[in-house]
Amino acid sequence: MSNPDAYISLICSLPGSERLFIAKQPPLSRLRLERRLKALKPEDARVLQVLENALSWSAYDMDVTDAQAIGRCKQALKEVPQPTLRKLFMERIEMRTVIAAMRLRKRGEGAPSGAFGMGRWSRHIPANWSDPGFRLETPMPWVKEAHQLLESDDPLGLERLLLSVSQKQLKRHAARHFFDFEAVAIYVLIWNIFDRWSQSNAEDAAKRFEALAQQAMANVTDIDFEGVSA
Numbered sequence: 523m524s525n526p527d528a529y530i531s532l533i534c535s536l537p538g539s540e541r542l543f544i545a546k547q548p549p550l551s552r553l554r555l556e557r558r559l560k561a562l563k564p565e566d567a568r569v570l571q572v573l574e575n576a577l578s579w580s581a582y583d584m585d586v587t588d589a590q591a592i593g594r595c596k597q598a599l600k601e602v603p604q605p606t607l608r609k610l611f612m613e614r615i616e617m618r619t620v621i622a623a624m625r626l627r628k629r630g631e632g633a634p635s636g637a638f639g640m641g642r643w644s645r646h647i648p649a650n651w652s653d654p655g656f657r658l659e660t661p662m663p664w665v666k667e668a669h670q671l672l673e674s675d676d677p678l679g680l681e682r683l684l685l686s687v688s689q690k691q692l693k694r695h696a697a698r699h700f701f702d703f704e705a706v707a708i709y710v711l712i713w714n715i716f717d718r719w720s721q722s723n724a725e726d727a728a729k730r731f732e733a734l735a736q737q738a739m740a741n742v743t744d745i746d747f748e749g750v751s752a
Contacts, residue, residue, distance in 0.1 A: 528561055529701045529702055529703065529705075529706070530701045531561070532558060532559075532561045532562075532706060533700070533701050533705055533706065533709070535558050536550070536555075536558065536706075536709050537549040537550055539716065547716070547717075547720045548713050548716040548717050548720065549713075549716070550713075552717070555710070555713060559706070559710070562703070562706065563703075566703045566706075566707075568601070569601065569602055569603070569604070569607070569703075569707070570706070570707050570710060572598050572601045572602060573598070573602060573607060573611065573707060573711065574710065574711070574714065575594075575598070576594055576595050576598035576611070577611065577614050577711065577714075578714070592639070592640055595611075595615050595640060596640070598611070599611065599612075604703070604704055604707075606695055606698070606699065606704045607704060607707055609695070610691060610692060610695050610708070610711075612640070612641055613691050614688060614691075615639075615640045615641055616639075616640070616641035616642065616643060616662075617662075617684065617687065617688070618639070619638065619639030619640055619641055619643065619644065619647070620639075620643065620647070620656065620658065620662065620665060620668070621668065621672075621680075621684070622639060623638060623639065623647050623651075623656065624668065624669060624672050625672065627651065628672060628673065632651070633648040633649075633651035633652075634648050635648070636648070643656070643658060646658070654666065654669045655669055664683060664687045667683055668680060668683055668684070671683060678722060681718075681719075681722055682719070682722075685715050685718060685719055688715055689712060689715050692708050692711055692712050692715075693712070695708055696708045696709070696712075
């Protein structure tokens with residue numbers, strides 16, 4: 523954007539919504555959202571595309587192994603220069619790491635050797651494998667409920683929880699950004715959460731979680747995680 527006021531105009535054109543689990547659809551269509559996003563500078567549009575592809579709620583279903591997913595996330599981090607966006611990216615990846623570990627454990631697998639997944643807790647999780655929440659209740663207060671929902675075979679409830687936690691994380695970052703690119707990117711990621719929930723149902727959620735359970739990071743200890751940070 524060559525005009526510094528363009529970001530203000532863009533943000534002001536995006537309708538807000540707080541009704542994540544009540545609204546039947548996002549506050550505007552993807553088509554209308556894309557039209558507004560044409561105002562982004564090419565380099566910002568590229569970063570947003572990288573974030574959406576890496577954090578997509580559906581991009582890892584069925585055919586993508588966890589090793590491939592982690593490789594994709596590591597590459598994405600290299601293409602996201604903004605500290606806030608890198609931090610929220612890692613928060614989402616750490617969430618996925620915890621849930622993948624819970625799925626693996628539920629299948630009866632023992633603690634992986636070495637690091638597991640990505641983020642701050644990649645070594646902490648295997649070291650606390652027998653604890654229901656991997657002793658992460660303080661930094662991740664939602665892990666106890668996630669464990670209960672997974673153990674009770676409630677995939678839709680688990681998906682609702684994860685979407686809610688993700689939205690709260692994003693809104694926390696949004697409170698520090700108003701009329702800049704980060705504010706736009708956060709808005710789009712929240713839009714994706716609304717869109718995901720609007721398409722969710724119990725049967726589809728069960729299929730997604732079963733597919734991911736079959737892939738649950740059994741071989742990720744062979745991947746080099748050094749150099750990855752928030």
